[in-house]
Amino acid sequence: MLIKTYTQELSVCKVQNISQVDFSDKFCFLGKTHEEISLVCLTNKVPENVTQRDDGWKMFRIEGELDFSLIGILSEISAILAENEIGIFALSTYNTDYILTKSTNYEKALSCLKNSGYQIKC
Template sequence: MKLKVINEAFSVCKIEDINKVNFEDSFCFVGKTDEELSLVCATKFAPSETIEREDGWRGFRIEGVLDFSLIGILSKLSTILAEEQIGIFAISTFNTDYLLTKEENFEKALKALEARGYEVVR
């Protein structure tokens, strides 16, 4: 399985106003529940006004389109990283999954996944 590195620094934000989101950003993930409005975006496009914000994330995606019948892909990746004491922030889209780790753990995460047979495309 191929994992594609995204050459971008990310921020994870809790926001009040969806109108502050820059949808021109190539990677922009918005999640809304009855409790919050969350945004994951390139740090350079993060709104200046947030309720909470955490910078310093890096990410990669699983290459290709994943069929909904596939089971355990995200679980296997997260288990490998958990064994290395690396926390993740996972995002799923219709096509695939994205994993973010803190910048200081990113290279360690990629090396751990490569050691377990994943191909990392930079």
């Protein structure tokens, strides 16, 4: 399985509303429930109306489109990282999964995945 890396610094935030979210940016992920609106975006694009934020994240994704019948991909990756004491913040889209780790653990995470047989693409 191929892992695509991204070098941009990301932030995980809670926002009051979406009025200041820059949807035209390269990467922007929004999740809304009855309790909150969560935003993952480039750190330099964090809107002013955040109520909470956590900076210092980097991301990689599983390359290609994943069929819904595939089982356990995210589970396997999270287990490898958990065994190495690396926390994650996972995002799923229709096509694939994105995994964020704190920047301080990013290179270690990629190394652990490579040692487990994953191919890493920069």
